[in-house]
Amino acid sequence: xxxxxxxxxxxxxxxxxxxxxxxxxxxxxxxxxxxxxxxxxxxxxxxxxxxxxxxxxxxxxxxxxxxxxxxxxxxxxxxxxxxxxxxxxxxxxxxxxxxxxxxxxxxxxxxxxxxxxxxxxxxxxxxxxxxxxxxxxxxxxxxxxxxxxxxxxxxxxxxxxxxxxxxxxxxxxxxxxxxxxxxxxxxxxxxxxxxxxxxxxxxxxxxxxxxxxxxxxxxxxxxxxxxxxxxxxxxxxxxxxxxxxxxxxxxxxxxxxxxxxxxx
Numbered sequence: 001x002x003x004x005x006x007x008x009x010x011x012x013x014x015x016x017x018x019x020x021x022x023x024x025x026x027x028x029x030x031x032x033x034x035x036x037x038x039x040x041x042x043x044x045x046x047x048x049x050x051x052x053x054x055x056x057x058x059x060x061x062x063x064x065x066x067x068x069x070x071x072x073x074x075x076x077x078x079x080x081x082x083x084x085x086x087x088x089x090x091x092x093x094x095x096x097x098x099x100x101x102x103x104x105x106x107x108x109x110x111x112x113x114x115x116x117x118x119x120x121x122x123x124x125x126x127x128x129x130x131x132x133x134x135x136x137x138x139x140x141x142x143x144x145x146x147x148x149x150x151x152x153x154x155x156x157x158x159x160x161x162x163x164x165x166x167x168x169x170x171x172x173x174x175x176x177x178x179x180x181x182x183x184x185x186x187x188x189x190x191x192x193x194x195x196x197x198x199x200x201x202x203x204x205x206x207x208x209x210x211x212x213x214x215x216x217x218x219x220x221x222x223x224x225x226x227x228x229x230x231x232x233x234x235x236x237x238x239x240x241x242x243x244x245x246x247x248x249x250x251x252x253x254x255x256x257x258x259x260x261x262x263x264x
Contacts, residue, residue, distance in 0.1 A: 001043075005036060006222045013047035013222075014054070014229025018190070018237050020129055020169030020249045021256075023048070025118040028163050032115055032264060039218075046219035049201040050226025055190050057227075058234050062191055088145050092154030093195040099158040100199065112163050119260035121164030126253030129173045133246040136176030142187045149178055153188065157196060164257075167193060169249070182241040190234070 009030060016023040024044065031038045056063045068079040069086025102108070156174035160167035168189050175185035211219075 001039065001218045003221075005039070006218060007225055008034075009039060009043065010047055010050065010222050010225030011229045013044075013051060014226045014231075015233045016166075017048065017051040017226075017230055018054075018168055018186075018234045020166050020172055020246060021253055022118070022122060022164050022166035022169065023051070024160075025122060025164035025166070028112075028118055029115060029260070043215075043219050043222055045201055046223040047226040048197050050223035051230040052194065052197040052201065053223075053227045054230035054234055055194055055197075057231060058238075059187070059190060062187070063194065066191065066194070085143075085145075088147060088150040089192055090195065091147060092150035092157070092192050093199070095151070095154045095158040096161065096196045097199055099161055100196075103161055115260050115264040117162070118164035119257040119264075121162055122253045122257035122260070125159075125165050125170055125173065126250045126257065129169055129176075129246055129253070130250040132173040132176035133182070133250075136185075137179035138181045140178070140180045141184045142180070142191070145188065149175075150192075152178065153192060157192060166253075167196070169253075172246075182246070183238060186238060186241055 009027065012026050012030065013023050016026045027039070027044050027047070030036065065079075065082045066086050066089060068077055069082035069084070071077050072079040072083040073086060153171050153174045156170045157167060159165050160170050168186070171189040171192060172182075172185045175188050176182070180188060
């Protein structure tokens, strides 16, 4: 792949991973819109890992708290509250982890690389996002999450394995329905994404270790470029949600979905 291709993929992933408009859906559309060869799942996951690094950088304190909680689980330290958060985030990761392993075992993701599917999920989950954002409460904070919240949002995260759904979008939708404010729903969504994205990166990373040197190079470059773009997109979204709704993202999703159905 050329540097231009890698740069475009990185910018698309970095921007769309944290905006509720589906990064995987946009990545699948790149070959349709440019005529380039499909970049494949390995590069897709590599840019997701770049996004993961951006989460860890932006939410550094929360990530450290989760790390302390994880150490506390195995008997290192006495971080009781952090341990609770760690276990809840871990519980919320289980649904997507189980579905992801099943998909990989049966090579299901290869069946999802379709513009029609992306169009349908963009529109459907865009409407759900609007309803959740319009009628959701503005009161609850991330620190108030319960096991029920973690499992519900975790099940929503599993739906995002279908391209066009948007991991951040569907988890923020679920969190908004549960009464979390916009910024706190985004925070919940991003922190829940840490183990999910890390798990996907680990699974594909094992395959990448045996891949040709050129593919390894492309994946590493794309991941590094994505980190930069993702950090900027995350900072923008968190500021945006402090003062505005998600309607602009809903409009974009529906317009893009209709455009795909018309032109493809």
